[in-house]
Amino acid sequence: MHDPFPSRRTRRPGEAVFAVLMAALSAVLLVNAYGISGLGALSAPGSVPMAAAAVMLGAAFVIAWRTMRRPRAEGQTLHRDVLPGRILAITALLIAYAALLEPLGFLPTSALFLILSIRLLSRRGWGFASLVSVGSLVAIWLIFRIVFTVLMPSGLVPEAELIQALRDLTGAR
Amino acid sequence: METLAAMATVFAQPQLLLLVAVGTLSGIYVGAIPGLSVTMAVSILISFTFAWDVLPAISLMIGIYMGGVYGGGRTAILLNIPGAPSAIATAMDGYPMALRGEAGSAIGISTVMSFFGGLVGIAALALAAPVVSDVALSFQPRDYLLLALLGLLLVGSLSEGSMLKGVFAGAFGIVIGAVGMDPLTFTERFTFGLPDLRGGVSFVAVMIGLFGVSEALAQLHHVNKLAIKQAIGRIMPSWGTVRRHLPLSLQTSTIGVVIGALPGTGGDIAALMAYDHAKRVTKHPEHPFGEGAVEGLIAPETANNAAVGGAFVPMMTLGIPGDAITAIMIGALFIHGLNPGPMLMIDRPDMFWFIVGALLAANVFMLVFGLTGIRIFTKIVEMPRAVLIPLILLLSIVGAFAVNNSVTEVYWMLGFGVLGYFMKLYSWPLGPIVLGVILSRLLDENWRRAVITERESIWGLLESTLTSPLSLILLIAVLATILSQTPVWRKARARLRPRARRP
Numbered sequence: 092m093h094d095p096f097p098s099r100r101t102r103r104p105g106e107a108v109f110a111v112l113m114a115a116l117s118a119v120l121l122v123n124a125y126g127i128s129g130l131g132a133l134s135a136p137g138s139v140p141m142a143a144a145a146v147m148l149g150a151a152f153v154i155a156w157r158t159m160r161r162p163r164a165e166g167q168t169l170h171r172d173v174l175p176g177r178i179l180a181i182t183a184l185l186i187a188y189a190a191l192l193e194p195l196g197f198l199p200t201s202a203l204f205l206i207l208s209i210r211l212l213s214r215r216g217w218g219f220a221s222l223v224s225v226g227s228l229v230a231i232w233l234i235f236r237i238v239f240t241v242l243m244p245s246g247l248v249p250e251a252e253l254i255q256a257l258r259d260l261t262g263a264r
Numbered sequence: 265m266e267t268l269a270a271m272a273t274v275f276a277q278p279q280l281l282l283l284v285a286v287g288t289l290s291g292i293y294v295g296a297i298p299g300l301s302v303t304m305a306v307s308i309l310i311s312f313t314f315a316w317d318v319l320p321a322i323s324l325m326i327g328i329y330m331g332g333v334y335g336g337g338r339t340a341i342l343l344n345i346p347g348a349p350s351a352i353a354t355a356m357d358g359y360p361m362a363l364r365g366e367a368g369s370a371i372g373i374s375t376v377m378s379f380f381g382g383l384v385g386i387a388a389l390a391l392a393a394p395v396v397s398d399v400a401l402s403f404q405p406r407d408y409l410l411l412a413l414l415g416l417l418l419v420g421s422l423s424e425g426s427m428l429k430g431v432f433a434g435a436f437g438i439v440i441g442a443v444g445m446d447p448l449t450f451t452e453r454f455t456f457g458l459p460d461l462r463g464g465v466s467f468v469a470v471m472i473g474l475f476g477v478s479e480a481l482a483q484l485h486h487v488n489k490l491a492i493k494q495a496i497g498r499i500m501p502s503w504g505t506v507r508r509h510l511p512l513s514l515q516t517s518t519i520g521v522v523i524g525a526l527p528g529t530g531g532d533i534a535a536l537m538a539y540d541h542a543k544r545v546t547k548h549p550e551h552p553f554g555e556g557a558v559e560g561l562i563a564p565e566t567a568n569n570a571a572v573g574g575a576f577v578p579m580m581t582l583g584i585p586g587d588a589i590t591a592i593m594i595g596a597l598f599i600h601g602l603n604p605g606p607m608l609m610i611d612r613p614d615m616f617w618f619i620v621g622a623l624l625a626a627n628v629f630m631l632v633f634g635l636t637g638i639r640i641f642t643k644i645v646e647m648p649r650a651v652l653i654p655l656i657l658l659l660s661i662v663g664a665f666a667v668n669n670s671v672t673e674v675y676w677m678l679g680f681g682v683l684g685y686f687m688k689l690y691s692w693p694l695g696p697i698v699l700g701v702i703l704s705r706l707l708d709e710n711w712r713r714a715v716i717t718e719r720e721s722i723w724g725l726l727e728s729t730l731t732s733p734l735s736l737i738l739l740i741a742v743l744a745t746i747l748s749q750t751p752v753w754r755k756a757r758a759r760l761r762p763r764a765r766r767p
Contacts, residue, residue, distance in 0.1 A: 103690060104690070105686075105690075106690045109686050109690055110690075113432065117432075120439055120454065123454055123456070124439075124453075124454070127451060127452075127453050127454075128451065131713045132715075132720055133720050133722070134711075134712040134713075134715040134716045134720060136446040136448065136449050136453060136712075137451075137453070138711070138712070139438065139442065139708040139712075140438075140439060140442045140453055140454065140705075140708075141706060141710055143435040143436075143438040143439050143442070143700075144435070145441055146431060146432075146435040147432055147435040147436055147439065148647070150432035150435065151432055152426050154426070154428055154429060154432065156516055163635040165430070173689060175484070176486065177484050177487065178481055178484050178485075178685075181481065181484060181653075181654075181657070181693075182678075182682065185450060185477075185657060185661070185678055186678065188661060189661070189671055189674045189675055189678060190676070192661075192671055193671060197662075201658055204654070204657075204658065205654050205655070205658060208653075208654040208657070209651055209654050211707045212484070212487050212649070212650035212653065213648065213650035213651065213652065214650075215650075223651055224654075227651075227655055228658075229660075230657065231655075235312065235662060239314070241312055241662060241665075241666045242669060243662065243665060243666075250550070262360070
């Protein structure tokens with residue numbers, strides 16, 4: 092039969108688990124949506140959320156069912172094709188970033204993050220990674236702190252004093 | 265007179281003009297770097313402009329949008345990698361031209377034609393929007409409900425691959441949009457008892473996670489891939505070339521505007537339809553289509569830029585997004601206290617005309633930047649991903665943090681980033697989620713208002729829908745869209761026009 096959107100005939104590692112997880116998420120949301128206002132009036136605050144969660148559950152159920160019936164993709168492994176070490180490492184660095192942002196401050200945390208991730212991804216030396224990181228971090232900081240006036244946690248670095256010194260230097264107010 | 269003054273605002277204030285220029289320039293580069301999408305750029309940038317006044321913020325975003333749509337065509341020509349979906353058709357003849365050693369003239373002609381298409385789109389926006397919003401003023405809650413449904417049916421075109429996965433994603437978006445205090449009764453929804461959730465999940469954090477972080481993570485799979493280089497020759501097209509193709513570009517621009525204005529179809533479909541049209545009307549191309557025909561380059565490039573103006577019509581007058589980027593633009597306007605919809609034209613006509621002016625300025629900058637600096641451009645596009653990806657991730661974090669100056673948003677962003685990564689990997693579409701979040705409130709509030717008006721009676725709602733001409737038209741549009749997305753219709757169309765199929 093002609094299929095206008097030919098879908099993949101095989102399932103990738105972890106795909107079925109993901110589909111089941113999505114179905115489980117939908118079920119939790121549906122129960123929660125029922126808890127908002129029950130099956131009362133059509134105009135109740137819970138009616139649209141309940142309908143949306145029910146659609147999610149129905150769709151996820153069918154997707155999970157179809158996914159599980161497909162044969163496994165040959166030659167693909169969870170480690171190589173779904174979650175390579177790089178992606179796990181970068182995700183871990185991101186979580187560490189969020190945790191360290193407030194205690195350490197924006198500049199030290201970002202410098203650490205950039206140096207480690209560029210070193211990891213580029214397979215070049217520490218010198219290259221540090222140089223590129225510090226250079227781009229200075230540019231980013233100047234743009235966002237001064238042009239966009241985004242306030243990031245300053246932490247260990249006395250940013251306010253730094254900016255004041257910069258202003259004194261350039262003679263700006 | 266006031267209209268003209270509002271339109272000229274952007275040209276009269278050097279600061280605003282500069283922002284449009286910066287936006288357009290960065291849009292061109294972001295759109296051109298494979299793996300960096302315009303959607304990503306706009307989502308990350310919105311958060312940085314929170315603290316700004318509305319005019320500078322809009323100037324920057326419009327520049328990025330316009331530049332990005334054009335920039336996607338660059339890499340399509342040079343590397344055969346469309347930088348954006350709307351550039352898919354550009355690659356079909358643009359890349360063969362580059363292979364023939366005509367990369368420079370291909371970029372030149374696509375720039376001039378994008379400019380032309382952009383102008384047609386803006387003109388159409390200026391003419392059509394006031395009329396559409398006049399009609400929209402008489403809309404009842406049930407009409408808005410139907411409009412929201414019509415917008416949601418966009419999932420059909422946003423979900424390449426599996427329709428069912430698109431439906432799931434759209435419904436998920438509605439749920440995300442409903443988190444927090446219900447605005448009508450102050451009931452808590454999906455807060456799981458957490459005080460942090462009462463204000464809802466930040467739209468910006470969701471967006472940066474889905475389009476910034478997940479994309480960057482996905483790009484890690486091929487971090488060490490090298491780019492192919494192309495020689496650049498003469499860039500400026502001759503006046504004769506431009507004039508010869510003017511009739512065709514006018515036709516394809518019109519296609520672009522109309523397709524762009526329809527909810528559910530954006531620049532990508534407009535470009536493909538224009539390409540198909542050019543193929544049918546060009547009797548004797550210098551080179552056959554698919555082997556580097558100039559006509560095959562002009563058609564998609566005019567159409568996708570004309571579609572920008574077209575897409576702004578439903579966005580500004582009805583508050584219905586045409587694609588993922590306009591959905592984000594609506595979110596941005598909300599954040600800046602503007603309410604896209606028919607009332608915008610009445611409350612803030614100056615804002616509408618300002619946007620028209622900004623689009624015009626962005627279009628001019630696109631022409632200027634498009635014809636200059638191409639050699640530097642090829643260098644930047646070749647920036648190693650090992651450096652680029654960490655920088656994108658850092659910008660995403662800064663963007664999410666800036667929403668509320670709190671780490672909570674950063675964690676939300678990371679959560680949606682990881683979720684989006686897996687969705688991408690297993691081909692679940694992400695676009696419908698944003699669409700759902702944007703339309704969630706419109707759908708929810710108007711459904712409840714409409715039902716309350718009819719005293720909780722579904723039959724009453726149906727009856728009033730069928731007896732009001734406006735509601736009836738909208739209902740027919742909804743039903744027709746549903747029908748057009750069923751396999752029956754697709755099969756019939758494929759049989760009638762086999763050439764119109766997507767590559």
